[in-house]
Amino acid sequence: MGLTANGLGSGLDINGIVSALVNAEKAPKEAQFNVQEGKLNTQISALGALKSAISEFTDKLKPLSDPNTFNGFTSKLSSSDFLKVKTTSDAVAGSYNISVKQLAQSQKLGSAAVADADAAIGAGTLSFSVNGESFDIEVGAEDSLKDIVKKINGSDSNVGVTATIVNGDAGPQLVLTSDKTGEDNTITVTASADSSSALADTFTMTELQPPKNAIVTVDGVTITSNSNEIENAISGVNLTLTAADVDKTTTLTISPNTDGAKKAVTEFVDAYNALMKTVQNMSGYDPETKKAGAFQGDALIRGLQNQFRSVMSSSFGSEDGQMMLANLGIKTTREGLLEIDDDKLTQALKDKPEQISDFFANEDTGLVAKLTEVSENYVQTGGIIDSRDESLDKQLSRIGDSRKQLAIKMAAYESRLFAQYNAMDLLVGQLNAQSSMLQQKFDSLPGLVSKK
Structure with a gap:
């Protein structure tokens, strides 16, 4: 603000008048800048949340990309007093009676x-x-x-x-x-x-x-081994012998690992729904709060939703033919979310583990590969989200430049007003001085009587 006497000639509050005029010119433009900056910062924050949600969803795809998630087996022993079991992907479902006749020992x-x-x-x-x-x-x-x-x-x-x-x-x-x-x-x-x-x-x-070999019987078939670690004693089953008793039999049950596969599919569905809810909140309108999402009507959000939904509704080939999520008991609701039919999913995992594995895990044509491709287009360095983020940063930078230009313009406007009002104040002071001088001269003329 320029230095000035406070209306010595006119008696006016020149500082207050100039300040009010400058603020009247500056305030609407600053308010517009504030609104624009608030919107841009909200969108930048929302982009960060969106990128994080997509990354979390992609992490949940990893178990589905592993064929062993669907082709694995679990083992159960009626007694763990004599042996331990580890299965591989080559295991076959079944039940086996095992007796440890003798442990291997060193000479x-x-x-x-x-x-x-x-x-x-x-x-x-x-x-x-x-x-x-x-x-x-x-x-x-x-x-x-x-x-x-x-x-x-x-x-x-x-x-x-x-x-x-x-x-x-x-x-x-x-x-x-x-x-x-x-x-x-x-x-x-x-x-x-x-x-x-x-x-x-x-x-x-x-x-x-004396040295001894391990002796085991599986369903009456004798197996002899130099070691207490016996690989593929049963196809896809490795035994670790811990004790021997010729009079005791342990029952081993091998079954498909549907629980692990079911957990992986459920977590995938939950992660997808969380992502879609995040997207819907960013693009929707809340009638209760009367607030719109940061990206309401934005093409970026519409494009992301459409691409994910297109992949989710597609069919993918396997050795046994085409398969869709609906074949696994996973359907899309009216809100665009996924919903699981638990009984249908459990039965599908039992009946078609290899086909489901191919549906999800095929590295070129599987569901995981397609969803990962869509995700990476958005979250990778230089991807769609990074490009939008860069664009928003540039808009913020332009607003900063506009603020600086406005400050320069307002400083010049203020200086001009002070110059004008000070000139007016000086002129009024001069006129008042002349008026006083004339009055004194009139009062001193002969024959004039003062009316005090």
Whole structure:
């Protein structure tokens, strides 16, 4: 605001008059800018919420893109005391009676007892063999039983033998254990030494524990394994044996994993409905609050709705023919949302798991691939939402520029008004001064009588 005396000549409040005139010119335009900025900021915020909703929906598509979601199986044991089970996609639904007759175990060999585990035994060579593979260690003249244990366990050529010392009643003994279970993994030890060395006598080995294979029967069929981990004992079923009892039978039931598939489909439907409600709120009108959504009538929202609805109502090919969401008991309501017929979905997942898997998960033509394509068009960097966001930012920037131009214009307008009113005030002051001077002259003329 310019500096001025407060109407010294005219007595008028020039500052107040100029301020009122400037505000009268500026206020409507600033109010218009505020409305425009508020609308643009609301739309920018709404775009962020829309992008987030689409991303959350896309995340719920991931389980549906995995064929194992529909082709997987669950296993149930009547007793878990003897074994554990893990299924693969190759499993076949059915019931099996399993009995664990024997667990696999490793062989253990013991050396002759010695008087002192720290005493030297004598020089020579020890040769070890396990399942056709072998390695040697050289024993020095000063090496004790403890030194030999370290050399065996620390050998880079060790083919599967672990050594330890057991202090029994007869004295310390070196005990060898095969690292692998089963009869194929037996240990042989050969000691080579001269007659003055006790190495050969010490390493005359005694079997402390025989190697055993695991023995299992499945519906009366015997299965023998070197390991307690048995892969594909039944097609697509891996067994882990934990205990044995020839008199006990465990029933294993394999069934399609419809619960997992149903959960994935339900979450997909819920996520789609949440997305559509977000979109409807942005584009609709609330008669109670009398407020319109941020994108009421906007082509971006209409385009998004139309593309998603088009994909949802389409049919997709599989090896067994065409399929639609309606075939799974999923239909579209009048509000444009999805609704699940629980019984129909459950039955479809039981009857046609492979066809449903192909319907959702086919990487080129499946429903997930098509929905993901639509989503990415909107949320990817440089996509439709980013482009609109950039456009809104530019409009905000232009409003900022317009505010600056208005401020410059109003400053010039204010200066012009002050100049005009100050000039008027000066003129009025001069006229008042002249009027006073004339009055004084008239009052001083002879013959005139003052009317005080």
